[in-house]
Amino acid sequence: MTLPEAAQLLVAHPGHELLLHGWIDQVKPIVHVLTDGSGHSDGGRLEMTAEFLRACGARPGAIFGALSDREAYAMILEGNTALLLCLVTDLAAEIKRGPKMIVTDAVEGYNPVHDLCRMIAGAAIEFASVDARLYEYAVVERPDSFDPASAEVIAVELDAAAHGRKIDRARGSATRVSDIDSLLSQHGAEAYRHERLRRIADWSRIDIDAPPPRYERFGEQRVAAQRYSSVIRRDDHMVPLRDSLRSAVEKRSCAF
Numbered sequence: 001m002t003l004p005e006a007a008q009l010l011v012a013h014p015g016h017e018l019l020l021h022g023w024i025d026q027v028k029p030i031v032h033v034l035t036d037g038s039g040h041s042d043g044g045r046l047e048m049t050a051e052f053l054r055a056c057g058a059r060p061g062a063i064f065g066a067l068s069d070r071e072a073y074a075m076i077l078e079g080n081t082a083l084l085l086c087l088v089t090d091l092a093a094e095i096k097r098g099p100k101m102i103v104t105d106a107v108e109g110y111n112p113v114h115d116l117c118r119m120i121a122g123a124a125i126e127f128a129s130v131d132a133r134l135y136e137y138a139v140v141e142r143p144d145s146f147d148p149a150s151a152e153v154i155a156v157e158l159d160a161a162a163h164g165r166k167i168d169r170a171r172g173s174a175t176r177v178s179d180i181d182s183l184l185s186q187h188g189a190e191a192y193r194h195e196r197l198r199r200i201a202d203w204s205r206i207d208i209d210a211p212p213p214r215y216e217r218f219g220e221q222r223v224a225a226q227r228y229s230s231v232i233r234r235d236d237h238m239v240p241l242r243d244s245l246r247s248a249v250e251k252r253s254c255a256f
Contacts, residue, residue, distance in 0.1 A: 006099040008061060010091065010121050012113040012139075013037045013069070014045035015177035016105060017052060020137060021166035022158040023195050025056045029103070032061035032091060034113060034120075037177075039069025045176050052169065062094045063087060072113045076237050077230055081244040087120055088245065092127035099132055103197055106136040107206075109213030112232045114139055116241070122203020123245040127252060135197040140179070142187050144194035156195040163193045204242055208235060 007029040037045030104117040148155035219231035
């Protein structure tokens, strides 16, 4: 396997980068983090990510904790296209140097901010007019769920030492990233020896015929518990944001 010479990574929340520990250590990409992780811990998650990147020889990108978790969810609920386009243009400005690939959180229907990353990165590639491929990696699904035999999948297999460093760092971060223990329990530490990136052909694809995503059910439960006031819906919120990005890309293309 030959890894690209240049890459960038966009994740929704601090801590996601640990899922690609081995790849980051090898490739040393520029890493963008959409939110500061403030909705899921007592603080310190963004600095945890920055420390990890320093240790690996990677560096933070232009988007690094740009939004609080609350602001990210409000952007989706309010259909704040202006803010979304600011994120796209910030990322586009950084990728104009022409990285070989952009990697984002996979669209899994688990969290709308995770799913939004693909839209932001895909639109940014088009805004920047660069020849870059878009890839996704599993966030809450099994890390080895993408077929390594596929021509569309880059497979990184960690040796014992690299796998040990990854698991040690993850377990050391578990007090600040609540999902780590549950993911290790669900999939097992051995599954995280594998890091797989799957190419995305169409960043704007949303399967509106599929059942409602899991985040709608989670949202309904939290509204019932009076923790949230509104539910983010795929068809009511994510699709219109996608359509706005498509329109912005088309208008930009017509301007040249």
